[in-house]
Amino acid sequence: MNAKAVAALLGLAVLAACGGGGGPAGGGTALDAGSGGQAADDARGTLTAAPAAVAVHVGAVPVNQIAPDVFAAWLDAQQAGTTLITGTPVCAVSVSRIVYRTVGARGEATTAAAAVMAPSGAGCAGPRPVLLYAHGTSVARDFDMSALDANREAQLVAAMFAAQGYIVVAPNYTGYAGSTLGYHPYLNADAQADDMVDAWRAARRGLAQIGVAASDRLFIAGYSQGGHVALATQRALQQRYAGEAAVTAVAGMSGPYALLQMGDAIFAGAPTVGVTAFLPLLTGGAQRGGAGLYADAGEMYETRYAAGIDLLLPGPRSVSELVAAGLLPASALFGADSLPQLAGHAEGFGADHLVTEAYRSAYLADLQAAPCTAGVASGCAPANALRRFMRANDLRTFVPAAPTLLCGGDADPTVPYANTQAFVRHVAGAGAAAELVEVNIDTTPNFGDTYRNAKLGFAAAKLALRRSGGDAAVVTNYHAGLVAPFCLGVARDYFRAKL
Numbered sequence: 105m106n107a108k109a110v111a112a113l114l115g116l117a118v119l120a121a122c123g124g125g126g127g128p129a130g131g132g133t134a135l136d137a138g139s140g141g142q143a144a145d146d147a148r149g150t151l152t153a154a155p156a157a158v159a160v161h162v163g164a165v166p167v168n169q170i171a172p173d174v175f176a177a178w179l180d181a182q183q184a185g186t187t188l189i190t191g192t193p194v195c196a197v198s199v200s201r202i203v204y205r206t207v208g209a210r211g212e213a214t215t216a217a218a219a220v221m222a223p224s225g226a227g228c229a230g231p232r233p234v235l236l237y238a239h240g241t242s243v244a245r246d247f248d249m250s251a252l253d254a255n256r257e258a259q260l261v262a263a264m265f266a267a268q269g270y271i272v273v274a275p276n277y278t279g280y281a282g283s284t285l286g287y288h289p290y291l292n293a294d295a296q297a298d299d300m301v302d303a304w305r306a307a308r309r310g311l312a313q314i315g316v317a318a319s320d321r322l323f324i325a326g327y328s329q330g331g332h333v334a335l336a337t338q339r340a341l342q343q344r345y346a347g348e349a350a351v352t353a354v355a356g357m358s359g360p361y362a363l364l365q366m367g368d369a370i371f372a373g374a375p376t377v378g379v380t381a382f383l384p385l386l387t388g389g390a391q392r393g394g395a396g397l398y399a400d401a402g403e404m405y406e407t408r409y410a411a412g413i414d415l416l417l418p419g420p421r422s423v424s425e426l427v428a429a430g431l432l433p434a435s436a437l438f439g440a441d442s443l444p445q446l447a448g449h450a451e452g453f454g455a456d457h458l459v460t461e462a463y464r465s466a467y468l469a470d471l472q473a474a475p476c477t478a479g480v481a482s483g484c485a486p487a488n489a490l491r492r493f494m495r496a497n498d499l500r501t502f503v504p505a506a507p508t509l510l511c512g513g514d515a516d517p518t519v520p521y522a523n524t525q526a527f528v529r530h531v532a533g534a535g536a537a538a539e540l541v542e543v544n545i546d547t548t549p550n551f552g553d554t555y556r557n558a559k560l561g562f563a564a565a566k567l568a569l570r571r572s573g574g575d576a577a578v579v580t581n582y583h584a585g586l587v588a589p590f591c592l593g594v595a596r597d598y599f600r601a602k603l
Contacts, residue, residue, distance in 0.1 A: 149206070149302040151306050154310070155202050155310040156200060160199065162174060162178055169196050169197070172195060175197055175267055191264070193267030194227060195268065198314070199250050200314050203215055204302055205302065207295070209393025215284050216303065217250070217281055218249065218274055218276060219273075233271070233319050234273060234318045238274075238326030238329070238337070239257055239274065239276075243417050246281050248280070248281040260589065261592070268596065287389050287392040288418050290329070290388075291389075294344075297333070297336040298340070300340075301345055322352055323602075324354045328359060334355065335504070339504075342502065353599055355510075357510075358588070359519065363495075366494075368471055370437070373444040375437040375452025378518050380433050380434070380436070380458050384417055387404065388415065390490075395492075397490050409432065435451040436456055442461055467491070470491055471486075500530040510541070511594045513544065513591075541598065558594050566582075
């Protein structure tokens, strides 16, 4: 990987938690836009209005359809060398925004919005494969996957997939731009899967107006939070919406699949990078979604942070702005003297901390009483309300029926790779027949490794970042800036083999 490509990678830190190639072959028959029993105008998965074209600004000129060569130049203008990582676009890309009816965590009616990125042009005509994409964590309520001008994650996904021939359907999620829901059901597996399924239903209804047709190849992928959402959506299509859509393959990337295991590890002394924002996002959504985590936020959070914390995220301010305003601590989840503390997690402890010692002690007592070390499929019955919520949304309760790829890096300080390993063990223990491929992007490949180039590129980028910014820069950028682009490339290669 040359210096220009490394520079591009370091500018693609887009997915906070969350090779080249030609266009894939199309073919097949599009799913019926009315399938799934969604006939009424007010039913889930119906559009509230016709799809709206969203322009990409090339210089000061708004463009509704961006040609491959123009898109390539535009991407590299956003960050030099981007196409060395994403590949050169082979399709023109247009972006539309759809708003559709769905439900929140309580089953309450709401709306949500999604981007539909459509490929076109020579070699990209005819029915196209579809990627249903779940994005990484954002604390910004105005987060919008259709806003390519400002959204780096959307740019990366458009370049990686839409410009290579996939129709991309990328929901913003309930609680974000285009949604009337006043909270976000963060990592609520069923609620987020419902949103994804309804986005796909709505997109099917709007494809003819957008001017593109879907083939029978449906892929699901997501990064970080989106990795959890992708597998939750796969589970929903297997179990709760069986027969509505046949999933071709799935890629979960750096996701918190083993949610209870991850939460238990955090409270047992290993706070993760970013947890002082992620925990309030999770508890706020769970509390407002009816989980009943506490009678008052002061039971969990220190007094200076408790007031209004359920309403804090997502919102109009960044994490750094919330920290500067004294509404969140920078990194300390627990008190400086709170025990236990595991090596390598010192920043998670401090005088200015988020969670009360009393709450942590109660959590640890429940962990001792109900350790759930054998997983969550059976015999796991925590009494602590937060642990019950995480157990209910831990994905080690199903076995994928479609070919599935799990990609991540084993030094991830934000979403530990132990999540991937735990899910793989769960599937192996069930003796699943479907293909499950695990790719640790942070390993040295042998010559026969299918993903050798991606692993070598990742190693070069990590080394370059360490040389320029030291170990701290690697830790800060590992989850979003380093792993994300390479795992997306791995996912695309995996999907291409399934077309």
